[in-house]
Amino acid sequence: MASDTGTQTVDRSTRRTTQGAFRLLDVFGITITLDYSWLIIFLLVLLSLSGGYFPFHFPGHTLTVYWLTGLIATVLFFASILVHELSHALIARRSGIDIKEITLFIFGGMAKISKNASDPLTELKIAVAGPLSSFVLAIIFWAVKNALTPGMVQAVFDYLAWINVALAIFNLVPGYPLDGGRILRALVWWRTGSEARATKWASDIGKGFAWALIILGGIQVFSGSLIGGLWLLLIGMFLRGVAEGGYQEVLMRQALHGVKVREVMVENVVSVPPDLPLDELAQKYFLKYGYGGFPVVEDGKPIGIITLSQLGEVSDERIKTETVRQAMTSIDSDLSIDAQASLVDALQTMMQIGSGRLLVLEGDKMIGMITKTGLVRFLEIRRVLER
């Protein structure tokens, strides 16, 4: 069964919108994307309904009827997950937290929110919205079912009613990153005033639940239920990772709180001109300085960033003929940050766009660069000095 993994701030394991995902449509200004991994769960659900459930319970129909009925049920099931995620997103937006994208992927749905809630009540409202919408959907599907005469069509709505109840209950397990974990986190945060402690609780229970799924999955695999077991194993591993990451992110955010980008940035950044040939870039910059990336500056203004991994993707012939301009990532406001911004913002921007470095701007002039490695080192130094 597919799960929903709640609203999540985009972490390093999630890629930018366009890679590995297919843009489906925009609803209320929110882009709905389908990750390619989603196709696997879509086909599995479709297969189990059209090839198993319907033929078993309603024999005597043609294949076309089974596949069509299965397809309708499957599409409505994933539409239900979308409604669940949209509910999180719309409540978040009402609280001033922007959500630009909802992704359906192999483990269900995920609303990518731009930042975490800054107070427990907001967190609570956002978290509750999802399971609540699933329960409401279940009631609607149940009512439709009751209005229909017994048969395969009625069975579709019966299935949808129960799958939505299951979705709501699974998500109410009080372990982060599930909605129940977020609800618990909000309540503990509200009672104790400590976001870090609340997150530790929710994340520990989340990890415990994840391990339970992993163990259960392992037992199932060994007792012969391969696909179902593997499925639990994978969901468990995924949830464990997010639960761990969520706690670390909160700790990091607290440590970074109140520190400005200007205080941690690298000044005197070595920049490269856009018309530099790539082979010279390799020899005179990457090999010489040993950095992972350089800003590209033209007439004193930053116009892009070129990284070692970008250079690594360029073929040998292109390295001989092309220039930095052809291989760099052009700058948009995403790749830069204001010198007065806080380190929390810097970290959030980096995670959102999946970049390890940002140019630091004062007006439109580049005055430095801030890297994720630099942030981590800053945290380490601070930790050592504080002890």
Ligand SMILES: [Zn+2]
């Ligand atoms: Zn949810």
